[in-house]
Each structure stands twice: as structure tokens, then as C-alpha cells.
Amino acid sequence: MKKWVEFFERYGVLIAFVLLFVISAAIRPDVVLKPENLKNLVNQNVSVGIIAIGMTLVIITGGIDLSVGSMLALSSALSLLALRKAVGDHGSEAAASLIAFLVCVGSAAAMGAFNGLMVAYARIVPFIATLVGLVGFRSLCSGIAQGGEIRSASDTVFPALGNGGLPVPFLHIDGGGPLVITYGMLLFVGCAFAAGFVLNWTKLGRHLIATGANERAAVYSAVPTKRVKFIAYALMGVFTGLAAFAQVTRMNSVASGTMGQYYELDAIAAVVIGGTSLSGGKGRIWATVAGVLMLGLISNILTINSDKISVYYQGAVKGGIILAAVLLQRSRSE
């Protein structure tokens, strides 16, 4: 009996995900089990997923980052501006794309570092400090684009990066081309492994956990808690930059007002569904990944069945799932 409780405690998200998947597959096997649908399920959630991985690290320290959606938009916008300029100056699209990548990740990392400074050194509550970014980064992004859209100047490299990938043998999409595992999906998996590794096998990971579990005790144990928190937010920036690059190459344009909107909420939801405590001190990367897929699966199911349930109700269903996840975790801890 106790073993079962423990098992459920550990793998609750996975069990729920598998259950939901089996049910939806049973209802509409023709659509759900199609390789292309499975690919979309992951591919559409790459950006939120990468952000959620970074968010897990931040939440483990007892913090939160609300600015990531706006950060994604602003770093994407800056990246496209850099791309346009570089293409104009040199003409080489490949070189320009590299510059765009560096600007994308670099600018997001700088924004993350800014958040880190505010939280760790200026000691502003994370919720407020990153609310500044949520509002501010978005406004800067809209300002740069004059409220409109920034178009890419890359006709080949960006689309190739955004939509290309490793072809899966024997599987084809409806149009007849090969089914590919996109670079974005690979990046998502790579980020998950990297974050999981940092969390479990490095000094930094242990320091993140200690800081979140009991900051005072961490200070007394010679953990440089300020630096640790700063690094968490800076890393969040790096992850957001990577997510931004995955998205901007796929879209090949930036809609300044809406790109990345509510990503912070989706990411936090995924982390919570994965069982990471918002009070900090514990969390698992794989569970967050499962949380991302869970949210993706719900959207997927609802979209497939949009003839029966209007897409407008997606939010209500997601809300219900988050609530259920939180309630389940609470009853477990008590």
C-alpha cells in the first residue's frame, strides 16, 4: 500500500499523461496516433517547454519569472533586427543567422541577468522584479516594431533551421515528404538533459536546491545564495533565448504584440503540474517535461475535438487540470 502511494507520488504526472493519452487515442485513434500529430504535439510546445525547464530551476530557488514571454518576444525582435542588418552588410545569410542567434541568446541572457540583479542583489521580490520585465520588455519589443511585425531577411537558413530536422525513416507526412524531428525538438530534449544534469550532478544544482529549501540555512552553510539566485535568473534568460530562437526561425517573423504572450503562465503551469513546489527546494526536470506534454496533449485533444468542444474552452480545461494537479499534490504531502 505504502509502496503504491510512493510510486504514485513519484510518477503521478507520467501516469496521468499516459492515462490521458490512452483515453484520447482510444476515442480518436485515426487522428491522435498519426505520427504527424505526435510530432506536432511536441513541436508546438518546444518554446514553452524550454522556458518551463528554465522556470523549474528558478522555482526551485523559491523564485518565479514572469518576464519570460515578453523576454522571448524582445530577444526575437532584436535577433531579427540584427539579422536584417547583417544580411544587408555582408550578404551571407549563414553568417547573418549566426549573428542573429548570438544576439537572440545574448540579449535574453542579459535580460535574465537584469532580473537576477534585481532579485538577488537589489532584493526585490521575484514576482515584482520580473513583473517589471513582463511589462517593460514587451513595450520595448512593440516600440522597436512600431507595434507591428518584424519580418525576417532570411529566406533559406531560418526556414531550414525552423522547420527542418532529422528525417525519420519510413514515416511520411500527409503531403508526402518525410516526417522530421525538428531541430527545435532536439534542442528541447538537449535543454532538458542539460538542466537535469546541472540539477542532479553539479554543485550549482545542489546550491539551487539548498537555497530554495531554506535560504537561511544555506547562508549558514557557506552557500553563496545571492550568486546562486542570480545565476538561476541568468540561466532562465539563456533558456528563453534558445526558446526564442527556436520560435523565430519557425515563424520567420516577430509579431511584437503577441509573440510569446502568456508563455510565462503556461511554463509555470507545466512546472506546477510536474509537482515542483512553488515554495522552492524541490523539483524535477523530467516531471516538468511531462507537464509540458500534458498541457500540449490537452490542447491537442481539444483541437482535434473542436467540432464538439469550442476551442474557446481550452483555457477552462487547462485551469481545471492545473487545479487538480495542485490539489492532488497537497493531499499527498499531508
Place this chain on the structure above:
Amino acid sequence: MPRVQVQDLVVEFPGVRALDRVSLEFQPGVVHGIIGENGAGKSTLMRVLAGLQFPTSGFVIIEGCPVALRSVRDSISQGISMIHQELNLVDELTVAENIFLGKEIGRFGLLDKAEICALAEKSLARVGAQISAKTLVGRLSIAQKQLVEIAKALSDDASLLIMDEPTAVLTEHETADLFALIRQLRESGVGVLYISHRLNEVEAICDTVTVMRDGRVVGTFERGALSPAEMAAQMVGRPLGDLFPAKIESPRKKMVLKVESLCGDPMPLDASIELCEGEIVGFAGLVGSGRTEFAETLVGLRKKLRGKVGLFGSETKLQSVRASSSAGLAYVSEDRKGAGLILPLSVIQNVTLPNLDAYAHPFLDAKLERKAAERWMQSLSIKAARPESAVMFLSGGNQQKVSIAKWLERKPKILILDEPTRGVDIGAKREIYDLIFKLALEGMACIVISSEMTELVGLCHRVYVFREGRIVGSLADDAITEQAIMTLAAGVAAA
């Protein structure tokens, strides 16, 4: 019949019996003092009466009927209120709002502010407080806050007031005012349970004094039956030989630490100490006398305002725990659960936390970490189900050993132990004492901060006594007696 009685109260914590069949009576209109060393069971008894701790067995009897006090609310409704040492008021609310917090007057969810204010003024007048009910509590002095707390208790119709070290935060003049108030309350038939370390004050204000030791009542005495010196003797009354290993002389050859006029914010004030290799030095003093502040300032947890720190002959700054622990200084906090350990983490993770560099090559070596934890569990006989068990499931004594182990892991040359045996059962105490002796014999310099005077007498080669942020004296070898310590710590002439 006494209004409030306790009968055969037993409170057990993992590994410790905090109260052992305690039976007492509290009469109305009587100031009843309770004295005893730290860990004697005074605070547990108060917590039971205040509804903060439910007894393992035994009864609280009010007006002849056993009652179950499961919450502060239960206790208040039975007429028992506690004035906490750290006052429980909300700074952002007014005096009146604080007094009526949780029992607001009004209709339809709207507050009747005029009525609340008027009633609050009345309670304030009863305690003789010259404060407007509309003042924000945050603006009041500590003594005034205490009056508000008492007014609050009286507005709850308290017939038994529990005061925990009420004068610890007061000046001499304020103390006199408080005593006048207590006497006035006594006249009006309110019973007062007065807990204090300050034996002179206990003698001055209490009609009855109960002495507690090791969770038991040693005896209850009428006013005038005991002098402060006799009270101290009753509080201790334990042969030391059983509890402490035989002292070994310290060579006192090589000085390892010399602190000159260390000042912190707000404490310590101009504190200077010296410490030699293999020496065990005690810090004595009442709670809040600056002992912990000295240690925390020294290791870089608090800002140093002034003063020189010489470590192994060279001057150092030690601005962070990181710096001081690299320099060979380790501080084991008195607040085991809040600062010493990270309770939800495992024994392994706690033990290796201050010393992760040793396990990162460059990535953490889980096997090596586990081995270290196992090694410490064996050498300090830490009882835990597995090295992976969260430390919150360990008993007080075992937790304490983990919090020491994590610093021994860094191989310090100077070890500061703050209240190393607080909340630890007798058996584990002896083990910790043995460990301290062993470390000293191996050449480690140890500072032991303790409120248990027996501990300082039984362990230390020298003792510095703190009072109000300053070091007011030092004692060595045979001059270290409880009486001498108490005299210096309380600032009274020897009885």
C-alpha cells in the same frame, strides 16, 4: 479550589521527555514564579497552558473540570493568556485593532471602530498605559507594546496571565512599572505565572516559586523560603560527574584566535577574546546577551563594525561564512532547524553542503558523498534509517550530530558550537560532550556557547561571560562555578 491546576502532565518529544508527571496549582491573585535551567520544562509547561502544545498524557483542570486546550483560542476562552517574549502584535495595525484582533466588534462584517476604540481605551486604562488606542503599534516602545499585550489579555477576561521573561527587554525603570502593574493585577484577583531567569526579580515579585529540573518539579516554595542563591542551587542540583567526562588540562600553548574589540550591529560591543589550540572556551550569559551575535559576527554572518580578528597570528577580515570556513573556522548554529540544517534534504546532502568542492570533480560524485555520510553516521553514531533519509525525521540528538558533522567534514581548526545540547536527550548529550573533548584533545580549539551553566562548568577550560552585548568577565579552571557565572551574567552581587 484553585482555578487552574495541572495534574500528571507528560509531554514527550522524540527522544526527550520534556515534562515528566508535573502537577501544580495556580491560585487566583497569586504571582507564581517558575524557575529552572533551559530545558527544565518551563517553556513546555507554558506552551501546554497556552494551548500551543497538547500533552502526551495528564490533565489541565480548570474549576475542577479537565479541559482540552488544543489551540490558543481554547486557552483564551478558558481565561488563560500568554504574553510572549517576542511580542505577538501586528505593527501595521493600531493599538485598538491589535487588542481586538480576531474578536472584532461589528455587524454585517463592518467594523464598529468607535466601539472598538472605546473598549480598547478602557483596557489600556486598566494597565495604566498612557497610549492612544489609535496609535500604530509599530510606533510604540517595547515596554509599551508589552502593556498593549497585557491589555489585550485583560480584554479577553484572562484570569491567568503567563509571562515569559517579561523583563528581558525592559529597562530598570520599566521593570519597576511592570512590577507595580503585576501587583495591581494580583490585587484584582488575576493569577500570574511568572517565568524568569532573573532570580532577584523572582524573589521580588513572586508569592510562590516552583523550581523545575529535567522536566520535573523539584519543589514549590513560599515567598522568602529561598534566597536567589538557594534558588540557583535548587535549579542545578545534579552531580556533574555522571554527565561529563573527566576534564583534561589544556596545554594553552599556541594561540589560534585573538579577537580585539569586536563590534557588531547592534551587538557585540567591544568584545575581545583569546583562544588556544586544544582549548575549550565557554560563552555564558542570558539569552540575548550577545553570545550568538559575537559568534555570528566573527564568522561573517553579520557585519563587523569595528575590531580586529587575528587568526593563527595573521589579521583577517572574514566577511562571509565562505571566507571563515575556508580559513578553518566553523560555526554550528543554535537554531538547528532554521539555520543549521535543511530539514527536507537528506543526511548526505546536509553533511556535504558546506564542503561540496571536495565531491565535485567537476561533477558531484554521488558514491563519494554517500560514503562520507556513512562514515559520519558511524563515527558519531547518528541513527537514521538510511543516509538518504531526510533529516527532519531524525531525533533532536541525531539532528544535532548531523549539524556538527557537516562542519567537521570541513576539518576546521576552530569549532564554535552554539547551544550544542539544546533539545537533546541526556544520552546524546554525553556523546556530544565526549566528542568535544576528543576534538580538543586532537588540537581543535572549541568555543561552546551555552545557557546551561552545568555544561560550561563541566566542559570548559575558560569561560567568558556576556551581558548586554559586552564581555563582563572571564573565569578559568576552578573559578568556573555556576554561582560565579550567574553573578556575572545577571549583574547582581553574589548572594
